[in-house]
Amino acid sequence: MSPKPPAEEIDVDGIPVRLTSPDKTYYPELGEQGSKRAVVEHYRLVAPALLNALRERPTYLQRFPDGIEGEEVYQKRVPKFAPDYVDTVHVTFPSGRSADAIRPTNTATVVWGAQQAAITFHPWHCTAPDVDHPDEFRVDLDPQPGTGFEQAKRVARDVLHPLLTELGYEGFVKTSGGRGVHVFVTIEPRWTFTEVRRAVIALAREVERRAEGLVSSAWWKEERGETVFVDYNQNARDRTMASAYSLRRTPRATVSTPLTWAELGSDVDPDDFTLATFPERFAAVGDLWAERRSTLHSLEPLLALADRDDGNGLGDLPYPPTYPKMPGEPKRVQPSRARKDPTPPDP
Template structure:
């Protein structure tokens, strides 16, 4: 049995059971997973810092029990940071490499980050979560490209990433923070327009039984307390898929979520950089005002 290891970060982090198998297809150990996390920390952390984080932990791998965690547990090292949550319970935040590695060593595979920064009620991005009802990725691709065109017609710059499972997520970076009470109106407006414009492809129905084979635009998932899978986080899939920024050109050309795993993403980022670091941001104040006036 392999001995425990120590990884050097802001604080030394002990790695227990580095030989443990976390992902079966292909077989991938905890050490390989932690190597990915350490290698990618420089692009993961900017999307986690100053945000509440919810973990999906799979201590014994993706084929075994998994659970969510959003509070810092009793017995955590004293250097592990937190922010007060409901009833003053300490909630997870991840500001540095050591904290990221600490949770990864505990079997945290997925890192879901809040859309809002800690103690803020304004949005720095708009978010659209596209969830397919079937395994037909071509239908999802079509809906995502329709969404891109709708946003483009509104003069909005959009970024797209894989969810790391079956879905896609579209973000609009904002130049001026807008209260979520206002940005939700725009997200709902676009979602409902999409549903009316492509009724055989798109739905905003909350109940799964009402969706049929349509792509669900999860408009309620946009809000100050909502979380989405963090950029470059691995997902708890057997093949260690990664939530990865892609270009609209790649999506049109036929890329698929299975193309992006812990084995392929590091070299991609080395070549392309962080595609979720926007060159330009959108000012949506006038657009939100118009929608508010007509709602």
């Protein structure tokens, strides 16, 4: 057995960061181009832009200590061995339990995360110190079986974008790194997670109405069919989405890449943006989300839609199964099961 290579020390903006096993393979299909060192260099390259997406946000690490084909560790809590330059923030989970999460404030924290085998960074949609009031809402266009990126792209371009403009919102769009499309909108941090989620349910329903059968807001998979699902629950407390500029767990090492709205009208493909190709892209366009926080929007136009839906008998929708039963939530039971047992017990 060959000896383990010695650890290196990288200077990251004046902070020494220890790098162990830099030649370890994270992306097997890429060979040497998919090493830990390559991942670290990606995050050093995009750090200023990535920090725009992560700064001061409770952030989870999606880690793959043995590479993307190995076991996944979804790390919510700051480990005891984290260095002093890794800042933290206290968060409360839906269960009522709480913990200290990573709060990125510097490039060294991002590089340290990559050293810990973090492939993807997952930030909350709020910033410290006020982690109870989101400062953005997120629209996750998730293609269901039988649909793909082309359908998600069409929904974003032809339905969601015009609707956001009509409501007075400026949305920022990116690839998920897979088949989906993500759109983020910055808001004033005045509303609770419950209120933001309710607003996005109203948005999802309006997109569904305008998309002529291509979109579903149904939580249960059996009701969605071949549609693009608008995952409104991504706006609940403790739910996260991959940050812009994060790598993803795909064989090609795709990057969740900010786009212009005009690019959704082209033949853009999420597989175009990878660990290997992204440096050229980044050099050409820079940080397309640099101005994302320049305007803080009100949630009131969407809450007005929610009030209208309530008046038409459209109330809340189910939460994920790991959440406690929420006030006003319908029974959390699959429709097919409900048909067999019309009075199932609450979970």
